[in-house]
Amino acid sequence: MIRAAQLSDKGRVRQVNEDSVWIGSIQEEYILGIVADGMGGHRAGDTASELAVQTVVSDLQGLEAGLSTEACRAALHDAILHANDIVFHMAKTNSDYYNMGTTIVAALLRGNQGIIGHIGDSRAYLVGEDELRLLTQDHSLVNELLKTGQISQEEAAAHPRRNVLTRALGTDSEVSVELDDIQLSSGEVLLLCSDGLTNMVTGDQIETVALAGIPLEDRAKHLVALALEAGGEDNITVALFEVNDSAPRSDTKGWTS
Numbered sequence: 680m681i682r683a684a685q686l687s688d689k690g691r692v693r694q695v696n697e698d699s700v701w702i703g704s705i706q707e708e709y710i711l712g713i714v715a716d717g718m719g720g721h722r723a724g725d726t727a728s729e730l731a732v733q734t735v736v737s738d739l740q741g742l743e744a745g746l747s748t749e750a751c752r753a754a755l756h757d758a759i760l761h762a763n764d765i766v767f768h769m770a771k772t773n774s775d776y777y778n779m780g781t782t783i784v785a786a787l788l789r790g791n792q793g794i795i796g797h798i799g800d801s802r803a804y805l806v807g808e809d810e811l812r813l814l815t816q817d818h819s820l821v822n823e824l825l826k827t828g829q830i831s832q833e834e835a836a837a838h839p840r841r842n843v844l845t846r847a848l849g850t851d852s853e854v855s856v857e858l859d860d861i862q863l864s865s866g867e868v869l870l871l872c873s874d875g876l877t878n879m880v881t882g883d884q885i886e887t888v889a890l891a892g893i894p895l896e897d898r899a900k901h902l903v904a905l906a907l908e909a910g911g912e913d914n915i916t917v918a919l920f921e922v923n924d925s926a927p928r929s930d931t932k933g934w935t936s
Contacts, residue, residue: 680923681710681788681863684895688903690875691911697724698873698916699732699781708744709751710788711736712918716801716873718847719770719779727766727781727849734762735785748794752858755787755796759848759856763798766849780850784815784871791863791922796856798848802877804870805861806889811882814859818846842874866890869920872902875913879906895919 689696697717705711715731717724738758746754762783770776782799795803800817816822820843824830848854863869868889876885880902888901899917906915 681791682895682921682923683710683712683919684899685712685916685918686896686899686903687914687916688907688911689914691907693914695725696914697728698875698914699725699728700916700918701732701736702918703736705739705742706744708789709739709742710793710920711739711785712788712871712920713783713785714801714871714873714916714918715781715783715848716799716875716914716916717779717781718844719776723770723776723779724781726769726776727779730766730769731759731762731781731783731848734765735759735783738762739787748792748860751787751789752794755785755794756856756858759783759785759796759798760854763848763854764852767852770849778850780844780847782844782873783848786861786869786871786918786920788861788863788869788920791865793861793863795859795861798846798854798856799844801871801873803859803861804872804885804889805863806868806870806886807864808866808890811886811889814861815857818857819844863920863922865922867922868898871918871920873914873916875911875915876902876906876917878913879909879911879915889919895921 699715702712715728717728735758782801784797784801803814805812
């Protein structure tokens with residue numbers, strides 16, 4: 680079994696929370712978790728993130744039990760692309776939502792294995808005893824500059840265009856979804872989050888809190904509190920997942936082949 684917890688806060692500066700988060704079970708076999716960070720201002724940003732989450736959840740609610748890894752990968756991929764179509768169409772046909780879009784990071788888990796799908800700069804981390812491993816790569820201008828060696832990590836943290844995305848959900852008629860496999864071992868925590876957390880909280884702080892010996896819900900609260908204490912300059916959203924050690928071995932077999 681997987682334990683999960685989620686929390687979202689509008690922060691100390693923004694008037695509206697444009698983030699959306701959802702965690703739930705599907706067919707009593709899969710766990711789906713999604714974090715989306717909307718853009719486009721009041722009404723548009725929160726609408727974009729809500730639409731994206733609702734579409735992915737709706738599309739995957741009918742997921743059949745016992746699917747192969749590739750079938751689950753395809754289902755998550757197609758659901759995110761469908762969300763792109765929905766958000767893009769509303770932005771194109773309704774002037775109130777012109778140019779809206781959203782990031783998305785989603786985890787589809789069965790037992791201790793699963794698929795991560797993402798677009799934008801919301802992130803997935805795997806937190807273990809010895810490391811904090813970033814599972815996703817930001818689709819952002821700053822990350823492109825980093826990869827090509829044009830700026831340093833220190834320069835990236837303070838770059839004036841660090842919020843500029845090179846890829847987002849709903850801003851174009853076509854978009855590429857990045858997919859990665861994940862295996863979650865006992866003692867490890869999967870974290871999905873918006874950049875309102877990672878821009879305010881250090882990796883060392885995230886690692887310490889994620890692995891703290893307290894209930895998962897309290898860890899989520901502590902992470903959000905750290906971001907608020909650091910200034911809370913953006914909406915803050917976290918979703919945490921952890922293997923339940925008391926689960927029978929048969930519950931953590933993972934995907935069928």
